[in-house]
Amino acid sequence: MTFENMAQFSWVYDLYRLGQDSALHANPDVVQRKILEHIVEGIGADSGSLSLCMDNEDELELTAGIGIPAQAIGKRIEKGVGVIGWVFEHADSVLITDDPAKDPRFTNPVPRRESTVPGSAICWPLQQESRLIGALCLNRNAGRPPFTENDRERGHALVNMISIVIENTRLHLQQAARIQALSELNKKLQDAQNQLLQSEKMASIGQLAAGVAHEINNPIGFVLSNLSSLEKYHEDLFAILRCYEQAEGDPAKLGEATKLKDTINLAYLREDIPALMNESKDGINRVKVIVQNLKDFSRIDTSNKPQWVDLHIGIDSTLNIVLNEIKYKAEIIKAYGDIPEIECLPSELNQVFMNMLINAAHAIKGYGQVTIRTGMSNDQVWVEVADTGAGIPKENLKRIFEPFFTTKPVGRGTGLGLSLSYSIVQKHRGRIDVSSEIGRGTTFRVWLPIHHTADEAAEV
Amino acid sequence: MHRIMVVDDESNILSALRRTLGTSVTDGHDVFETQVELFADPEAALRRTRDAKFDLVISDYRMPHLNGVEFLKAVRSVQPNAVRLILSGYADLNALIGAINDAQIFRFISKPWQDFELRAAITQALAFQALLLENQRLSDRVRVQQGTLSLQEQELRRLEEETPGITKVNWGPDGSVLLDEDD
Numbered sequence: 001m002t003f004e005n006m007a008q009f010s011w012v013y014d015l016y017r018l019g020q021d022s023a024l025h026a027n028p029d030v031v032q033r034k035i036l037e038h039i040v041e042g043i044g045a046d047s048g049s050l051s052l053c054m055d056n057e058d059e060l061e062l063t064a065g066i067g068i069p070a071q072a073i074g075k076r077i078e079k080g081v082g083v084i085g086w087v088f089e090h091a092d093s094v095l096i097t098d099d100p101a102k103d104p105r106f107t108n109p110v111p112r113r114e115s116t117v118p119g120s121a122i123c124w125p126l127q128q129e130s131r132l133i134g135a136l137c138l139n140r141n142a143g144r145p146p147f148t149e150n151d152r153e154r155g156h157a158l159v160n161m162i163s164i165v166i167e168n169t170r171l172h173l174q175q176a177a178r179i180q181a182l183s184e185l186n187k188k189l190q191d192a193q194n195q196l197l198q199s200e201k202m203a204s205i206g207q208l209a210a211g212v213a214h215e216i217n218n219p220i221g222f223v224l225s226n227l228s229s230l231e232k233y234h235e236d237l238f239a240i241l242r243c244y245e246q247a248e249g250d251p252a253k254l255g256e257a258t259k260l261k262d263t264i265n266l267a268y269l270r271e272d273i274p275a276l277m278n279e280s281k282d283g284i285n286r287v288k289v290i291v292q293n294l295k296d297f298s299r300i301d302t303s304n305k306p307q308w309v310d311l312h313i314g315i316d317s318t319l320n321i322v323l324n325e326i327k328y329k330a331e332i333i334k335a336y337g338d339i340p341e342i343e344c345l346p347s348e349l350n351q352v353f354m355n356m357l358i359n360a361a362h363a364i365k366g367y368g369q370v371t372i373r374t375g376m377s378n379d380q381v382w383v384e385v386a387d388t389g390a391g392i393p394k395e396n397l398k399r400i401f402e403p404f405f406t407t408k409p410v411g412r413g414t415g416l417g418l419s420l421s422y423s424i425v426q427k428h429r430g431r432i433d434v435s436s437e438i439g440r441g442t443t444f445r446v447w448l449p450i451h452h453t454a455d456e457a458a459e460v
Numbered sequence: 461m462h463r464i465m466v467v468d469d470e471s472n473i474l475s476a477l478r479r480t481l482g483t484s485v486t487d488g489h490d491v492f493e494t495q496v497e498l499f500a501d502p503e504a505a506l507r508r509t510r511d512a513k514f515d516l517v518i519s520d521y522r523m524p525h526l527n528g529v530e531f532l533k534a535v536r537s538v539q540p541n542a543v544r545l546i547l548s549g550y551a552d553l554n555a556l557i558g559a560i561n562d563a564q565i566f567r568f569i570s571k572p573w574q575d576f577e578l579r580a581a582i583t584q585a586l587a588f589q590a591l592l593l594e595n596q597r598l599s600d601r602v603r604v605q606q607g608t609l610s611l612q613e614q615e616l617r618r619l620e621e622e623t624p625g626i627t628k629v630n631w632g633p634d635g636s637v638l639l640d641e642d643d
Contacts, residue, residue: 209550211550213549213550214522214548214549214550214571215549216549217549217550217570217571217572218470218472218473218549218571219472220571220572221473221476221547221549221571221572221573222470222472222473222475222476223476223572224572224573224574224575225476225477225479225480225572225573225575225578226475226476226479228480228575229476229479229480229575272479275475276475276479279472279475279476282472283472324522327524328522328523328524328525328527367524367525
């Protein structure tokens with residue numbers, strides 16, 4: 001094969017294909033070696049090397065080599081050092097037909113054993129729009145017809161093409177690295193968003209602490225008190241029992257037992273103990289439910305996999321947590337429609353519901369109504385929370401979904417509730433409608449598709 | 461007989477308190493006979509205070525329509541002699557400030573409470589209330605007698621003006637009367 005090959009279309013096409021190789025992203029070294037192999041073979045050289053410019057543009061790195069010592073690959077070459085360094089510095093090609101060590105132009109060339117010195121060599125700079133990107137060296141062994149000045153000249157055309165291919169691979173690599181960096185950044189953003197979501201959740205639980213504490217302390221209070229009453233009751237009961245036991249042996253004492261029965265008021269105990277037990281059971285169950293609700297609510301959906309759930313269950317358990325925030329400010333009216341289960345991230349949606357419920361309660365001055373409605377139309381379900389509160393002024397209405405926008409006093413709101421609700425609903429490919437009238441109240445309606453469609457943008 | 465009013469929107473709390481305070485309250489020493497009235501609605505309770513006298517009013521803090529501080533403040537204006545207590549699961553700082561400054565409560569007991577703690581608070585409150593009433597009775601009696609007392613006081617003041625120190629006697633440790641060196 002000779003230089004004539006380079007003119008052949010199929011050879012050029014193969015070279016181009018190598019530059020487009022998708023394996024490039026995974027392993028650029030292999031592809032660069034393949035390109036070099038293709039060139040060495042196509043031009044009829046015996047060995048060759050490809051050096052590429054480092055980022056600092058003062059050094060080259062020998063990135064691929066054919067028929068040269070393996071340890072040379074990966075070596076750094078400074079500008080002006082050796083044959084390649086010279087080519088790089090002068091941005092000019094050079095034809096060598098003698099041992100370069102004897103050539104005064106090249107400082108500090110690698111000394112070689114006589115047998116490995118090539119018979120002839122050409123080294124071209126690789127340029128891309130007058131910017132040096134590397135150097136290509138081709139060698140022919142001694143004994144074969146040496147390269148000629150003509151080869152060097154004609155090689156320039158070839159080298160331009162190779163430059164493009166090399167630059168192409170470099171751009172591909174750069175692009176891959178950028179995509180990598182961007183997706184890492186994207187992941188970081190997603191993590192931050194999740195963290196924000198979680199901390200908002202925790203902050204809202206903190207704000208709810210008063211209500212939740214009340215909701216838990218009330219039942220614990222009466223259960224505890226009932227237990228000590230029961231303790232007293234059972235002392236009395238055993239006192240009566242003891243009296244009757246004595247009467248068994250001595251019937252004369254029966255009168256005493258009957259008298260004790262009256263002082264202790266056994267009839268009252270008989271009536272009150274079952275009531276006491278039922279109330280206490282009810283109390284303990286309430287604590288159990290609220291703790292379970294809190295656990296469900298604060299849970300992080302680690303799987304992030306949508307599940308089929310009945311939204312009414314989520315709304316009810318969320319309502320249970322915020323009940324204390326609402327029940328002293330508003331009557332809660334539930335008007336649930338007939339909705340199917342939907343595919344969603346339930347714990348995230350619960351946060352949206354909680355946010356709407358708390359906002360509704362906060363909007364009400366004095367005593368009002370909070371109405372929760374659900375329904376569906378076409379393939380979407382909706383959940384609506386309407387309050388009879390103060391309403392949102394027009395100028396604020398367009399800002400309510402902005403992060404950190406709040407009209408609540410410091411410490412009452414983070415300003416993240418609605419903004420996070422918005423992003424949660426968007427993640428579900430749903431939307432939030434708001435209508436508000438000053439002095440009449442506000443209605444938030446969340447639309448959610450029944451089937452979850454993965455958010456590609458978020459998953460890349 | 462001490463009349464106690466209990467107000468809480470949670471009926472189970474009312475039942476539990478009825479069991480604890482039922483017919484008598486004791487802290488181990490004193491026994492107070494009690495008569496307890498229970499109210500789930502603070503507004504109804506407030507209406508009741510206009511008809512019947514209470515010695516002690518125990519109220520929850522978080523209740524619909526009327527919170528504990530507002531309720532007890534209203535009770536205070538109707539029956540200033542009724543001692544007021546709050547029994548609540550939670551109250552923020554503002555609620556506590558209101559309870560102390562406006563409702564002027566005697567104790568704040570948090571839920572869940574210990575029965576002995578509640579009983580101790582109630583017996584103390586009732587003893588305090590008895591003291592308060594006795595104080596008022598005695599003051600009234602003193603005012604009746606004030607005529608005689610003020611005549612005597614007038615004479616003492618006149619003597620003191622003429623000869624400073626004459627109404628005060630310095631007793632020595634051995635019972636002798638000490639005279640100032642100046643005299």
